[in-house]
Amino acid sequence: MKLYLDTADGDAWDDLMPTGLFHGITTNPLLAERAGLEYARIDWSKMAGKAHELGAKELHAQVYGPAEEYVDWAEKLYAVGEAAGIEIVVKIPLVEETIRVTPAIKALGGRILMTACYDAKQMFVAKALRTDFLSPYFGRMKEAGIDAETHLAAMEKMNRPDVRRCEVLVASLRSAAQMVTLANLGHDHFTISPDVARELLTSPHSIKAFTEFEEAISSS
Template identity: 25%
Template structure:
């Protein structure tokens, strides 16, 4: 499974990339605004840190505007993936961009039918939002299962990028459901490595080693 960092905080991306844990990064206007700084400069900085796909989202909602902004964003670096909303104009832009061999992440997916449309439009990635479905008492993870079954039924190449991850269990559940990738906030990525028994075992080993008086 591919791990993407869901953030525009450059320092977090540098840290996680140095651990060797990142396959890419996803951003959106809200994350970039939270990070501060110029939008285009931020995307450029991220692309210089990671070699994998970096999703940069258009702000326009009409087809012509999306295409115009996509041209600007895709010129930043070869690993930029254009992120478009799962609307009819967004799907139209997806089809047009893919015809130009530009990778596209279709975002804000909340149903299997929407994911099917994204795949038919040739999307590189489709991003189902797990956490936001859970927030309204729907089963976000079941959506991943449903999309996986549909995509496998028809051999679609579109990758399932599980998004709106809120906790470590979302990551393992998405992996079990067959998601191709997951985009995770930095604090959740760090939490994946934490377990109380690991820490307890390490403390015991360190104490026993210190008591032995040996060195390496």
């Protein structure tokens, strides 16, 4: 199982990466905006260096702007990651104009994640292009009235006969309970918000048991 921290908020990185739970960090323009960052002005060298210092093995960064500029942008991201000592995975949205430039990005030799997935049929695209990750937006799918569990179950089955997997990195999760549901369907790669991460770290019953242990020691 691999967990990723889904935020561009440096304070959340400082707080949660030291738990040791997270294999990497994922970002996108919306997450940057929520963190008060202007995506086009992000210093990716600085961001990659910080992620590496905090123990992340991967930093997922999304291409943006005109599709014809994606290859140059991806090449720069891969170089930034190599210089910082961390693997950068390039995220590409699943729309036709960006799908069409994916083979040229693939030729650069770095790993790719196809993002903004809402339908199991998009696994055919990701696997045909031999990309490394597919990221379905589970919470958004449910909120759009899509039978998210059925689509996610199909994605997992579509991986089984293939020696070369396209890892399904489930995103847009609203709770730890959703993670449990998806784990029961066979999924084991999740990128989660700081709020869901903190939910994983907290159980009232565990806190109560811990308190009782400490009280037993102090009263003996």
